[in-house]
Amino acid sequence: MSQQDTAATFNVDKPPKGAGPPDDDTIRLIEERIAYSNPFVTVNFDDVVFPNGATGRYTRITSGTGLGVVAVPYTNFRGLPYLGLVRQFRYPTGEFTLEFPRGGSDDLSLAETARELVEETGLDCGRGRQLGVIRPDTGLMDTQIAVWCTFHTLESLESLHREGDTGATVRWYGVGEVMGLVSNGKITCGITLAALALIQNSGIIREV
Numbered sequence: 001m002s003q004q005d006t007a008a009t010f011n012v013d014k015p016p017k018g019a020g021p022p023d024d025d026t027i028r029l030i031e032e033r034i035a036y037s038n039p040f041v042t043v044n045f046d047d048v049v050f051p052n053g054a055t056g057r058y059t060r061i062t063s064g065t066g067l068g069v070v071a072v073p074y075t076n077f078r079g080l081p082y083l084g085l086v087r088q089f090r091y092p093t094g095e096f097t098l099e100f101p102r103g104g105s106d107d108l109s110l111a112e113t114a115r116e117l118v119e120e121t122g123l124d125c126g127r128g129r130q131l132g133v134i135r136p137d138t139g140l141m142d143t144q145i146a147v148w149c150t151f152h153t154l155e156s157l158e159s160l161h162r163e164g165d166t167g168a169t170v171r172w173y174g175v176g177e178v179m180g181l182v183s184n185g186k187i188t189c190g191i192t193l194a195a196l197a198l199i200q201n202s203g204i205i206r207e208v
Contacts, residue, residue, distance in 0.1 A: 007059045007140050025051045027058065040064055040104075061141045064104035068145035069113040070195045071101045072131065073123060073170070074204065075152045081175050081205045084152070085187075086120050088168035098171070098181060099189040100196075108133065108146035117150060121170040122161025125150040131198040136191055147195045149204055175205055 030047040037043070044060040073084030085098045101120040105112035114125040131147040159170050173181065178196065181187045187196075199205060 063143045067105050069105045070147045071113050071117045072149045072195050072199050074149050082172045084170050084172050086168045088166045098187050099192045113148040120168050127151045131202050134194045147198050
């Protein structure tokens with residue numbers, strides 16, 4: 001099923017004045033309409049005109065502020081790279097997941113990443129490197145998420161932190177183990193998989 005089947009509805013009536021086909025293949029906003037909003041999510045059902053001149057409505061979802069951060073915890077133990085993943089129960093899927101620590105934020109900074117990291121893992125972050133920015137669902141969401149690699153000491157491997165609200169705990173895996181978890185279907189979070197691709201291409205990991 002295409003994105004237009006799931007997020008957009010079409011109207012073949014005569015387009016309103018000034019709403020002819022865009023000349024650059026974009027979908028042009030006619031009027032923004034908020035269908036629902038709470039502190040955590042805003043759902044828009046906007047009036048738009050499509051590249052073929054048809055008018056209709058497009059569903060657009062904003063999570064929180066529209067911004068988020070992901071931490072990719074990294075440490076080196078006996079010359080081998082380790083990555084920290086959080087195990088927690090996700091209510092929407094009814095499953096325990098392994099994910100990189102993440103959450104909504106006010107901006108895309110390392111400071112916001114460090115705050116989220118402490119909340120979920122108890123790990124301090126003295127240094128970090130931004131790996132990139134990802135969009136979790138370009139067909140439905142306008143959210144953008146900054147991905148940061150955060151660097152930790154060997155003592156971090158023994159973290160016993162447990163987040164109060166979610167019961168999240170941090171677990172460290174060698175990079176080869178992480179890839180095995182991906183291959184075995186144990187890591188399915190799309191944001192985590194995207195962040196993993198970014199750190200693999202960053203040059204930070206030098207796995208033998």
